[in-house]
Amino acid sequence: MAxxxxxxxxxxxxxxxxxxxxxxxIIVACLLFITxxxxxNEAKVEIYALKTYSLVPTQCKVEPTSAVLADTxxxxxxxILGYSQAAYEFMVDSAGSSKVRDLQGAFAVTVNKxxxxxxxxKPFTSSxxxxxxxTISAISNKLMVRLGYPTLTGIYIDDQRNNPILITALQKQxxxx
Numbered sequence: 746m747a748x749x750x751x752x753x754x755x756x757x758x759x760x761x762x763x764x765x766x767x768x769x770x771i772i773v774a775c776l777l778f779i780t781x782x783x784x785x786n787e788a789k790v791e792i793y794a795l796k797t798y799s800l801v802p803t804q805c806k807v808e809p810t811s812a813v814l815a816d817t818x819x820x821x822x823x824x825i826l827g828y829s830q831a832a833y834e835f836m837v838d839s840a841g842s843s844k845v846r847d848l849q850g851a852f853a854v855t856v857n858k859x860x861x862x863x864x865x866x867k868p869f870t871s872s873x874x875x876x877x878x879x880t881i882s883a884i885s886n887k888l889m890v891r892l893g894y895p896t897l898t899g900i901y902i903d904d905q906r907n908n909p910i911l912i913t914a915l916q917k918q919x920x921x922x
Contacts, residue, residue: 788856788914790825791818792835792881792888795851795863805875807851807863814853814860819844820888827922828915833906835888836922845883852881856914862905867894876900 799811824841828834837845848866855861864879871894879902880894892902905911915921 788917789822790828790911790914790918790920791822791855791858792820792845793817793853793855794819794848794866795853798851798863801877804877805865805873806877807853807865809860809863812851812853812860812863814855814858818855819848819852822918825915825920826886827920829922830907830912833890835890837886837888839886842883842886842888845881845888854911856910859910861908861911862903864890865894877902879904879906 793814795807795812796815797811797813799808800806801808820835820837820841824837825835826838827836829836845866847868847870849868849871850866851863852866853860853863862879864881865875867875867880867882869882869884874894876893877900878893880891882889882891882894890906892904892906893900912921
């Protein structure tokens with residue numbers, strides 16, 4: 746009888762020690778799974794077409810008090826592949842580029858829907874000038890963000906193309922070039 750109890754105790758104690766070996770890794774795996782969620786607080790850089798807007802009288806410039814963002818972004822955060830601070834160019838995927846190529850009208854660059862700056866879409870085929878605003882023209886998979894169109898001619902434009910909020914959001918996403 747004593748040998749049966751000894752055998753039983755040996756098996757039960759080994760099962761308990763095996764459980765100890767598995768318990769810690771299971772707890773660690775569960776904690777990692779719980780804490781490694783996608784960061785939903787990541788700043789989203791997006792470009793919205795304006796649903797409604799008016800221009801400052803006699804200027805090619807959006808009147809901010811009249812501007813209303815479209816319901817959804819024209820260029821979503823995931824469409825933006827990179828940004829060059831030196832060249833003031835967004836690199837976008839083909840879906841983003843095709844949406845802007847021949848578009849005319851006004852836009853807003855936003856970070857988490859906070860407007861950083863307004864501007865005017867100016868396709869390269871446009872024959873009209875726009876010297877009082879930031880403009881976007883698409884070529885290939887680049888959105889060229891310029892001061893005025895075709896060129897700036899001695900008029901002051903509040904240059905927010907490298908706004909610190911925008912740059913910080915792009916940098917945190919690893920999109921600065």
